[in-house]
Amino acid sequence: MSLSERVGQLLMVGVRSTGTSQSDRAILARTRAGSVILLGNTAAGMQPIRGVVSRVRDAAPSPEGVEVMLAADQEGGLVQRLKGPGFSPIPSAARQARQSDAKLRRNAYDWGRQLSSAGINANLAPVADVVPTNLVWINRPIGQLRRGYGPSPRTVAAKVAAFSYGMDRAGIATAVKHFPGLGRVRGNTDYMTRVVDSTTTRHDDALAGFEAAVAAGVDMVMVSSAFYSKIDDEHRAAFSTMIIGEMLRDDLGFTGVVISDDMAAVAMRTLPPDERGLRFIRAGGDLLIIGDASIATTMADAIKDEAADDPDFARRVNESAARVVAMKERRGLAHC
Numbered sequence: 001m002s003l004s005e006r007v008g009q010l011l012m013v014g015v016r017s018t019g020t021s022q023s024d025r026a027i028l029a030r031t032r033a034g035s036v037i038l039l040g041n042t043a044a045g046m047q048p049i050r051g052v053v054s055r056v057r058d059a060a061p062s063p064e065g066v067e068v069m070l071a072a073d074q075e076g077g078l079v080q081r082l083k084g085p086g087f088s089p090i091p092s093a094a095r096q097a098r099q100s101d102a103k104l105r106r107n108a109y110d111w112g113r114q115l116s117s118a119g120i121n122a123n124l125a126p127v128a129d130v131v132p133t134n135l136v137w138i139n140r141p142i143g144q145l146r147r148g149y150g151p152s153p154r155t156v157a158a159k160v161a162a163f164s165y166g167m168d169r170a171g172i173a174t175a176v177k178h179f180p181g182l183g184r185v186r187g188n189t190d191y192m193t194r195v196v197d198s199t200t201t202r203h204d205d206a207l208a209g210f211e212a213a214v215a216a217g218v219d220m221v222m223v224s225s226a227f228y229s230k231i232d233d234e235h236r237a238a239f240s241t242m243i244i245g246e247m248l249r250d251d252l253g254f255t256g257v258v259i260s261d262d263m264a265a266v267a268m269r270t271l272p273p274d275e276r277g278l279r280f281i282r283a284g285g286d287l288l289i290i291g292d293a294s295i296a297t298t299m300a301d302a303i304k305d306e307a308a309d310d311p312d313f314a315r316r317v318n319e320s321a322a323r324v325v326a327m328k329e330r331r332g333l334a335h336c
Contacts, residue, residue, distance in 0.1 A: 003314075005063045006321040007303045008032030010281070012071060012259070014291040017042040017081055019052055025059035027293045031300040033060055034324060035069040037124070038081060039291060046086025046118050053119035066325055067333040069173070071122035074115060078145050079125075087114050092146040093127055097155060101162040108166025115172050121331055122173040124222065124259075126163040128209025129183035130156050140188040141178075148183060153208035160209040161216045168217065173331050175259050176213035177222035179248060180237065181206050189225040189267035196227045202247055211252055219327050220257040221248060223285065225267040235283070236267070244284035257286045257320075257327050263299070264292035274302035282313070286320035 001009075012035035015024045028036065036056050042049070053070050060068045073081050077092025090096075090111055096104055115123060126149075129142045133151045136143040149159040160176060167174045180200055187195040200206060210221065223244060224237045232242040238260050248254050262268070263276050271279070273295040277288050281303065290296045307314040328334035 001063045001321070003304055003307060003317075004032050006317055007300055007307065009034035009066075009321040009324045010277075010286065010288055010303065010317065011035065011296060011300060012037050012069075012287055012289045013293050013296045014039040014262075014264075014289070015052075015056060015293060016040050017049065017052065017072070018044070020055055020059060024293055025055075027296050028056070028060040031296050033068070033296065034062070034066070035071060035122075035287065036060060037071040037073075037289060037291075038120075041081055041083070043084040045084030046114070049082055049118045049120075065335045066328060069121045069328060069331070069333055070119055071124055071175075072115065072120050073125065074111065074120075074123045075125040075127060075147060077147065079147060082115070082118065082120070086117070093149050093159070094146040096163070097149040097159050101158050104159060104162040105166040105169075108163045109169045110166075112167040112170025112172040116170055120172070121333060122175065122219070123167055124175045124177065125167075126160050126174065126176060126213075127178070128156060128160045128176045128213060129178060129181045130206040130209065131183040135184065138186055139183060140186060141182045141190070143183070149209070153205050157208040157212035161212040164213055164216045164218050171331065173219035173327060174213075175220035175222045176210060176218050178224035178226075178261060179210055179221050180204070180224070180228060180231070180243060181210075182224050182226060185226055189261065190265045193267055193270050194227065195225070195267060196229055198229045200228055201230050202251070207252075210248075214252050214254045218256065219330070220259045220287070221254055222259045222261055223248070225261045225265060238285060239279040239283050241283050249284065257323050258284060259287040260285055260289050262289050262291040264290060264295060273298045277303050278306055278313075281316055281320060286323050
């Protein structure tokens, strides 16, 4: 691959689930984005989504033998982006937790088959964040939205594994989130610049869901944009070599793709767009979610320029691109 193509494999650019604009298509072509996420809710159903997927694939040039990966947030409950004819209503994680592990595996398989039929390759789920009972209605990103499997790390681990296994059987890549957990915070990184977890430790029991997902062979782990003062009080998780390298890679033994949360979220706006991607990759991250397509070109150009000037950074880019392509190969999207 050329440098531009390698950098493109590190980008997951957001477009609307209701359709792509001419500007979106130009950005996908310019950045050579290797992955695209469908953002926003739609109740249009299966057929229109197939059309959107087809237009995205036409717009995004791919290296020979490597296809574009299409992703969606299809957790369930309030976070089910794709609805309508052909898509079953997915209950919230809080309700999924009441199902037996076997039933949740079967249901996740069915939901995954629907995604596959629509042309979607990856589901940015499940949520492994453990929300203590006393924080359920205070915790804005997970508890208030009923996105968690409950206060018990053991239960969360079992349901995360069941959901991931069902999706895997359906051929859908999964991204467990938000490492090392957003269950003990108050604020939401989508809307606040600084969210701090002052409780979670490096070997915390609340990591059980992530450990279970890694053991189940999850494709991606999404790293949060919060700070964890008892682990690394100087860097956000997405920019922390301690959290990505030592905790996720070394402690948990994860060898797959480390994906960011949205690089366009409010928490990330304390840095200019070009610096956000560079810091994530330097910390050991692989795949950038860029929810605002208008900043994708700036981020791609910054990564290319840095790789051209710094051999060590270029090796990091190559390493991450290879990891993403290996994941795509497992999912039938690359033929190497």
